Amino acid sequence: MRVMLALLAAAVLLGLSTPIHAQFGPGGPPAVGVVTVQKRPVTETSEFVGRIQATDKVDLVARVTAFLQERLFTEGAEVEQGDLLFRLERGPFEADLEAKQAAVAQIQALLRNATITLNRAQSLLNTPAGQRSTVDDALANQANYAAQLLAAQAQVRASQINLNYTEIRAPVSGKISRSTLSVGNVVTPSSGPLASIVSQDPMYVLFPISVRTALDLRNRYSDKGGVAAVIIRLKLPDGTMYGQIGRLDYVDPSVAANTDTFTLRARIPNPLRPGARPGEPGNRELSDGEFVTVTLEGVQPVLALAIPRSAVLSDQQGSYVYVVDAEKRAQQRRVQLGQSTPDTAVVLAGLQAGETVVADGIQRVRPGIEVNPAPISPPPAVPSAAAPSAPTPAARN
Known part of the structure; x- marks a missing residue:
């Protein structure tokens, strides 16, 4: 028994004295997924903050002095042009x-x-x-x-x-507000609006752009038909993209002196939502006075350097990527980006077509270390991304 215990103790001491690296061997370079920088078709876009405005907005005012005898509409409902809304004493x-x-x-x-x-x-x-x-x-x-x-x-x-005039009819089609006076009151031309009608379809969207941006857009689309080559898309306040597209139909003839901006206006459809009825609240996506994000989008894609957004990191000095060189070492590279989507980054400067950047496993990379690169499989799909636009006080960053 004493001999057996002595042998067991010697085995334990021998195991504790063996180095860990001797048991497992040295580790290799970290594996990363890479993509090749190349030009891809992207759609040029510029974003601005806009406000929805009804094409028609009418206040209903009595034009004679009489008792208000009947109200013939439901408050908040949609009315058609020519509908009888109020009847005064005849x-x-x-x-x-x-x-x-x-x-x-x-x-x-x-x-x-x-x-x-x-x-x-x-x-x-x-x-x-x-x-x-x-x-x-x-x-x-x-x-x-x-x-x-x-x-x-x-x-x-x-x-x-x-x-x-004792019959007040709807001069335009749209959604009618609540009535300001009850039946039985005497109304006069000085009584103020009895109700208001706000047209619903189509709508206007107005947004300011700087003079510099306006000149850039003019030059960018001059050989593509001018403003006819631009379509308007909207992002709603909840972040979802609106399904209809609009067209520019008006540009202010003067520049605002205090902001150095033009005001542009586009007309965009505002149909009933699927399954909604005309009288229901929220039956249309766009409402008069609503803030939206306006995207000016070119109708023809252009070629630009585009990489997955996951390949881009940022610090206090700006954006950068890791480029894998011929010796399989990761080198930090500063880049200048255009307006990017959550999935795609458009690179204006810092990269050349054919270079390799790390897009997966980037958290394991440090400047100068050797990596084990492999193409991302399957290759990431790069959707249309936003092209650069000149900075403007009304543009979103």
Whole structure:
């Protein structure tokens, strides 16, 4: 037993004295995934902060003084052009119209009698019973009644217009606001808006861009049809991309003196959401006054150096990547980026086509160390990325 215990103790001491590296052997260079820098087709875009604006916005105001008799719409619903919205008390205006029509009938009767008298006087003019003065008086009397008839007919038209004003109809299609006055109140032209209508489809989006950026866009698309080569896409406040595209239709003719910017306007559809009904709240994506991110996108892709966004790191000095040289050593390289998406980085300076950069396992890389590179499998898909645009106070970083 003593011999066996002695041998066991010797074995334990021998195992503890053996170095760890002797048991496992030395470690190799870290394995990393790499991609080759190359030019790829990307879509040029520039981003700005914009605001949605309705194409039409109308305040409904009473044009006569009367009691508000009926409200014929649901607050917040969508109305069509020509829909009857308010009805005012009609009785006094109908009575006034009938009185004016009666005055017209009376003057018409007097005019007919004056015409008969004139014709009789003219027929007797060449007889012993006729006198020139009688003809002149009859002619003047007829002209007087004719003038009175025109004035009376004008009064009828004015009364008819006032009667028509007792029905307030929608001048445009859109969503109507709440009513500011209840039925039974007396309304006048000075009562203020009874309600407002905001058009819904299409919408405008307005956004400012600096003069420098405007010149860059003009030069960039001059050989592609000018602004006709630009389409507008919107990013909603929740970060989702809006499914409709718009077109520029207006540029301010003057530069804002305090910001040195132009204001551009685009028209974009705003249809009902799938399954939504016209009267439902939130039935359309865009609302008047809403802030959105505006993307100006070229219709034709261009070739640019693009790498996966995961290959780019940043510190206080800016952005950099790790380039694998011919000796399989990782070298830090400073790069200048254009506007990038979460998946793609457009490289303006710092890299050349054909170089190899680390895109996977980058956390294991240090400047100057040897690495074990292997192509990423499958190769990462590089979608369209944003191209650079000149800095502007309204552009997003």
